[in-house]
Amino acid sequence: MKLLEDRIKSEGRILPGNVLKVSSFLNHQLDPTLIMELGKEFARLFEKEAPNKILTIETSGIPIAFATGAALKIPVIFAKKHKTSNIFGDAYNSVVHSYTHGCDYTVIVEREFLNQGDRVLLIDDFLANGKALDGLLEIVEQAGAKAVGAGIAIEKGFQEGGARLRSNGLKVESLAIIDHMDENSITFLE
Amino acid sequence: MKLLEDRIKSEGRILPGNVLKVSSFLNHQLDPTLIMELGKEFARLFEKEAPNKILTIETSGIPIAFATGAALKIPVIFAKKHKTSNIFGDAYNSVVHSYTHGCDYTVIVEREFLNQGDRVLLIDDFLANGKALDGLLEIVEQAGAKAVGAGIAIEKGFQEGGARLRSNGLKVESLAIIDHMDENSITFLE
Numbered sequence: 001m002k003l004l005e006d007r008i009k010s011e012g013r014i015l016p017g018n019v020l021k022v023s024s025f026l027n028h029q030l031d032p033t034l035i036m037e038l039g040k041e042f043a044r045l046f047e048k049e050a051p052n053k054i055l056t057i058e059t060s061g062i063p064i065a066f067a068t069g070a071a072l073k074i075p076v077i078f079a080k081k082h083k084t085s086n087i088f089g090d091a092y093n094s095v096v097h098s099y100t101h102g103c104d105y106t107v108i109v110e111r112e113f114l115n116q117g118d119r120v121l122l123i124d125d126f127l128a129n130g131k132a133l134d135g136l137l138e139i140v141e142q143a144g145a146k147a148v149g150a151g152i153a154i155e156k157g158f159q160e161g162g163a164r165l166r167s168n169g170l171k172v173e174s175l176a177i178i179d180h181m182d183e184n185s186i187t188f189l190e
Numbered sequence: 191m192k193l194l195e196d197r198i199k200s201e202g203r204i205l206p207g208n209v210l211k212v213s214s215f216l217n218h219q220l221d222p223t224l225i226m227e228l229g230k231e232f233a234r235l236f237e238k239e240a241p242n243k244i245l246t247i248e249t250s251g252i253p254i255a256f257a258t259g260a261a262l263k264i265p266v267i268f269a270k271k272h273k274t275s276n277i278f279g280d281a282y283n284s285v286v287h288s289y290t291h292g293c294d295y296t297v298i299v300e301r302e303f304l305n306q307g308d309r310v311l312l313i314d315d316f317l318a319n320g321k322a323l324d325g326l327l328e329i330v331e332q333a334g335a336k337a338v339g340a341g342i343a344i345e346k347g348f349q350e351g352g353a354r355l356r357s358n359g360l361k362v363e364s365l366a367i368i369d370h371m372d373e374n375s376i377t378f379l380e
Contacts, residue, residue, distance in 0.1 A: 029267045029303045032260035059248045059268070063256050070222035070257075077219045078249070113219045 001041055001175040004153065005188050007034060014181050018156070019100065026125055026153060027060035032067075038175060039067025042123065042151040045173045046072075049148035051121035053077060053114070055140065057096075057107055057132055064153055065123040072121075077114065079107040079136060092142040096135035099128065107135050109143075116144035127152040127174060130161025137170075154178065157189050191231055191365040194343065195378050197224060204371050208346070209290065216315055216343060217250035222257075228365060229257025232313065232341040235363045236262075239338035241311035243267060243304065245330065247286075247297055247322050254343055255313040262311075267304065269297040269326060282332040286325035289318065297325050299333075306334035317342040317364060320351025327360075344368065347379050 013021040025031040042064075054076040056065035062078050069076035083105055091108040098105065114120070122136050133150055140147045147170065155162050155174035166172050177189040203211040215221040232254075244266045246255035252268050259266035273295055281298040288295065304310070312326050323340055330337045337360065345352050345364035356362050367379040 023300070024303070025265075028270065028300060029265050030256060030259065032256055032266060033263055035256070036260055059252070059270075062249065062252050063266075066220060066222055066225070066253050066256055067260075069220065070226055073223055075219050076222060076253075080218065080249075110213070110218060113214070 001038070003034065003037060004176045007031075008154065008176055008178075009186060012186065014183055014186065018181070020126075020154065020156075020178070020181065020186075022154070026064075030063050032063075035063050035067045036070070038064055038153060039069075039071045041175060042068040042121075042173070043071035046121050046149050046151060046171075049119065049121065049171065051119045051148050053118050053145075054121050054123055055079065055109070055114070055136055056123045057081065057136060060126075061124040064125055064151075068121070068123050068151065075113075077109060079109050079139060082106045082108060092139040094135040094138040094142075097131050099131070107139065109139050111143070114140065114143035114145050118143065118145035119148045120145050121148055122150040123152075124150070125153045127155040127161050127165075127172070128159040130165050133161065133165060133170075149173065151175075191228070193224065193227060194366045197221075198344065198366055198368075199376060202376065204373055204376065207290075208371065210316075210344065210346075210368070210371065210376075212344070216254075220253050222253075225253050225257045226260070228254055228343060229259075229261045231365060232258040232311075232363070233261035236311050236339050236341060236361075239309065239311065239361065241309045241338050243308050243335075244311050244313055245269065245299070245304070245326055246313045247271070247326060250316075251314045254315055254341075258311070258313050258341065265303075267299060269299050269329060272296045272298060282329040284325040284328040284332075287321050289321070297329065299329050301333070304330065304333035304335050308333065308335035309338045310335050311338055312340040313342075314340070315343045317345040317351050317355075317362070318349040320355050323351065323355060339363065341365075 093108040149171035152174040157177040283298040339361035342364040347367040
């Protein structure tokens with residue numbers, strides 16, 4: 001999506017460790033007009049899959065998931081992060097490893113919000129190793145629901161998550177796929 | 191705002207300690223159609239104050255702030271919560287006490303996103319003691335910016351935050367003000 005790629009090129013900053021900082025428009029500071037367009041694009045890309053719920057993970061997935069939910073007029077659930085791995089008796093839960101932060105955390109979704117028969121569209125801001133999506137997929141499975149696809153704003157195409165999830169049969173649509181980035185330049189897959 | 195009050199009456203649950211749980215539409219699970227309407231209402235209420243930025247606090251303030259930013263077509267900044275009180279040299283920061291969680295946390299906003307001359311509209315989901323708004327006001331002051339008002343989805347009118355902030359001269363607009371609640375009923379101020 002050219003709109004997003006252009007914005008990444010003009011405002012993105014690449015930090016050591018292949019961290020792409022887009023905090024001027026996608027997290028910390030949000031550009032609602034841009035993000036509403038991303039939401040409309042995800043709605044277009046996944047309309048045929050007929051999702052009835054969107055699932056994302058706090059914090060930075062929320063605005064994009066919300067915009068997609070506004071476009072599709074369906075509820076948005078955000079999985080909550082916990083640092084402890086207490087037993088959450090009344091909640092679906094899974095453990096996610098964060099490479100960015102070098103730690104594990106538990107994500108939970110209360111049982112009342114996901115059920116058998118739900119057709120769930122996963123939305124997140126970044127896809128790299130795919131560990132966050134793995135965690136959300138596990139929660140969808142615990143609920144007996146079906147994941148109908150995953151919409152990602154920015155995929156790091158040089159990391160393995162996207163290829164692995166697609167080869168497992170998940171429909172993954174990323175609005176910008178980074179082919180290569182270093183401190184001087186960033187290139188996208190066509 | 192009748193739309194919100196009706197939803198609170200039908201889906202809100204009151205837990206011990208005067209905690210109002212609205213996680214089926216305002217946090218955890220979000221109703222984007224409802225929340226977009228709340229955003230439009232805040233845009234209408236604060237249009238005259240000509241805000242150029244919105245400031246909220248993660249996590250549950252984000253959707254409402256985002257919807258307001260989408261209606262006003264201005265950027266939305268969310269202050270990030272940290273459990274440590276490290277020195278954040280490059281960020282505005284303040285310490286907030288959470289009565290709900292019984293702990294202090296630090297909220298930060300990177301300096302590049304708030305500047306002198308900014309007219310900042312604060313948005314949050316709940317107002318009770320007003321400690322979160324106090325923290326955001328302190329950050330606005332550190333930036334040399336001006337807080338032009340605060341838009342709140344649900345105010346607990348029986349707690350002191352709203353009265354205190356209004357008497358300090360802040361324009362506070364709450365879409366639903368709870369007069370009284372217990373396990374059996376909830377009433378709103380007209």
